[in-house]
Amino acid sequence: LELAGVALSAGLSLPAPRVLVAPPRDEETPELHQLEEEWYFDADTSSRLAEEYLGRSASVLLGCPTVARDGARMSKRRLLIDRSVGLISRLRRWGVPAGVIADLRRPVARSRYGEFMVVLADPPWHLQDMLVWLAQASRLCRTGGTIAMPLFGELTKPSAPRERASILRAAEAIGPTYLQPTAVRYRTPRFETEACLASGLSAPVDWRVADLLIINPRAGRQLPAVGPPPAVSERWRTWILGEQVVKLRENTADSGPALGPLAGAINWVLPSVRRRHPDRAQIGLWTSRQRVATVGDTASVARWLDQLAGIGGGSGEHPPAELLALIA
Ligand SMILES: C[S@@+](CC[C@H](N)C(=O)[O-])C[C@H]1O[C@@H](n2cnc3c(N)ncnc32)[C@H](O)[C@@H]1O
Numbered sequence: 001l002e003l004a005g006v007a008l009s010a011g012l013s014l015p016a017p018r019v020l021v022a023p024p025r026d027e028e029t030p031e032l033h034q035l036e037e038e039w040y041f042d043a044d045t046s047s048r049l050a051e052e053y054l055g056r057s058a059s060v061l062l063g064c065p066t067v068a069r070d071g072a073r074m075s076k077r078r079l080l081i082d083r084s085v086g087l088i089s090r091l092r093r094w095g096v097p098a099g100v101i102a103d104l105r106r107p108v109a110r111s112r113y114g115e116f117m118v119v120l121a122d123p124p125w126h127l128q129d130m131l132v133w134l135a136q137a138s139r140l141c142r143t144g145g146t147i148a149m150p151l152f153g154e155l156t157k158p159s160a161p162r163e164r165a166s167i168l169r170a171a172e173a174i175g176p177t178y179l180q181p182t183a184v185r186y187r188t189p190r191f192e193t194e195a196c197l198a199s200g201l202s203a204p205v206d207w208r209v210a211d212l213l214i215i216n217p218r219a220g221r222q223l224p225a226v227g228p229p230p231a232v233s234e235r236w237r238t239w240i241l242g243e244q245v246v247k248l249r250e251n252t253a254d255s256g257p258a259l260g261p262l263a264g265a266i267n268w269v270l271p272s273v274r275r276r277h278p279d280r281a282q283i284g285l286w287t288s289r290q291r292v293a294t295v296g297d298t299a300s301v302a303r304w305l306d307q308l309a310g311i312g313g314g315s316g317e318h319p320p321a322e323l324l325a326l327i328a
Pocket residue numbers: 036037038039040041046062063064065066067081082083084087102103104105122123124125
C-alpha cells in the first residue's frame with residue numbers, strides 16, 4: 001500500500017491489477033456495483049418468483065430486475081422501480097422494457113397507492129432500508145393482495161436475529177404473515193468476490209440464502225413513512241466504461257492528490273462489502289471491481305472519466321496512468 005502511495009506521488013503508473021475472477025456473466029453486464037447493493041437472484045429463484053408472482057394481476061417489483069427480466073413475457077401489467085444506473089443498460093441488453101428509475105428511500109407518488117395486487121420487494125439487507133421498503137410496499141399494495149420480500153437468515157450477521165424480529169413485527173402490523181424458509185438464493189457478485197480475494201479469503205461460493213416473507217395486507221394497515229431522506233454526501237455520478245461501472249462521489253471537499261490510495265484498501269481494492277466500513281466516507285472513486293481511491297480533484301477526475309466514456313468530445317488531456325490502472 002505504501003509503495004502504491006509512493007508510486008502515485010512520483011507520478012508512476014500502478015501495476016495493472018491481476019485478473020483473479022472469471023469474466024462477468026453476460027446478464028450481469030455492465031457489472032453489478034456494491035453502492036447500488038446489487039445482489040441478484042440465481043436463475044432458479046428469479047424464474048420461480050416470476051412464475052409465482054407475475055400473473056395477470058397488476059404487480060410492482062421494487063428492486064427486482066431479474067424477476068422483471070424473467071417475467072417480461074408473462075405479464076405486461078408490471079412495473080419495475082429501481083435506482084441503479086447500470087441497470088438501464090442491462091435492461092436494454094435483456095430486451096426488457098425500462099422501469100422507473102427512482103430512489104425508494106423517498107416516498108412513492110400517492111397516485112400509486114393501492115394500485116397493485118402484488119408487490120415483490122428485495123431491499124438492501126439493512127434494517128432501515130427494509131423497514132422503509134416495507135412501508136412503501138404496504139402503501140402500494142391493495143387490501144387482500146400479496147407482499148413478498150426476502151428476509152435474511154438468522155446467521156447472516158450478528159444483528160440478524162434482532163433485525164429479523166423488528167421486520168417481522170412491522171410485517172405483522174400490515175396483515176397476516178407467512179415465512180417460506182430458505183426459498184431464495186443469490187449469486188455472489190464480482191465486487192464481493194474481489195473483496196474476499198483482497199482480504200485473503202478464497203472466492204466465495206453463492207452463499208446468500210434468504211427466507212421469503214409473505215404478507216396479506218389488511219384494510220387501513222399501511223405503515224407510516226420512516227427514516228430520514230438520503231444524505232447529500234451519498235450522491236454519486238456514474239460512468240459505464242465497457243463492462244465496468246465507475247462511481248465518483250459528488251459534494252466532496254477536495255484536498256490532496258487527484259487520486260490517492262484509501263487507507264483501508266489492499267492494492268486499491270476495498271476488502272469488505274460492509275456498508276459500515278470505517279473508511280467508506282473517504283472513498284471518492286469506486287468501481288464495480290471494488291477498486292477504490294480517494295479523490296482530491298473531483299472536477300478533473302470527472303473530466304477524465306467523460307473522456308474515457310467518449311462524452312463531450314474530450315479535452316485532448318490524457319487521463320493519468322493511475323486512473324487507467326484503476327479501471328484496467
Ligand atoms: C438486493 S438487490 C435485489 C435484486 C434482486 N435480488 C434481483 O435479482 O432482481 C437490491 C436492488 O434494489 C436496488 N436498490 C438499492 N437501493 C435502492 C434504492 N434506495 N432505491 C431504489 N432501488 C434500490 C438495486 O439496484 C438492486 O437492483
